[in-house]
Amino acid sequence: MALVECPSCQKRISSLAKSCPHCSSGLSGDNESLNRISHIKRTNQLMNQSFLAMTLFIAGVVIWFWGGEPAEGLRANIAGICFVFGFVGYLIARVRIVLHKRKSI
Numbered sequence: 383m384a385l386v387e388c389p390s391c392q393k394r395i396s397s398l399a400k401s402c403p404h405c406s407s408g409l410s411g412d413n414e415s416l417n418r419i420s421h422i423k424r425t426n427q428l429m430n431q432s433f434l435a436m437t438l439f440i441a442g443v444v445i446w447f448w449g450g451e452p453a454e455g456l457r458a459n460i461a462g463i464c465f466v467f468g469f470v471g472y473l474i475a476r477v478r479i480v481l482h483k484r485k486s487i
Contacts, residue, residue, distance in 0.1 A: 387420045421485075428482055432475035439468025 385394045390407035442465030446453045
């Protein structure tokens, strides 16, 4: 017996349960299909995090060069923070995606 996520409410339930005790959703699929759904949802979450980090990175570059000349003062600080957090966040998200894909379903 293992704990899996309910496909409807995403709360943890027993893999042997016939219905979710939280939302009363029927679990007609077998354990493998529930694991596949959970795996796909996690992959989508990680891809969204990666996209958000890349957007933050690009925003930092755009803020830095807005107006045709390099930023100074507060604008430079904001651009640098966006750039660094976006870059580091993207790297972390990509590593998590690779590790998640290595996990067999």
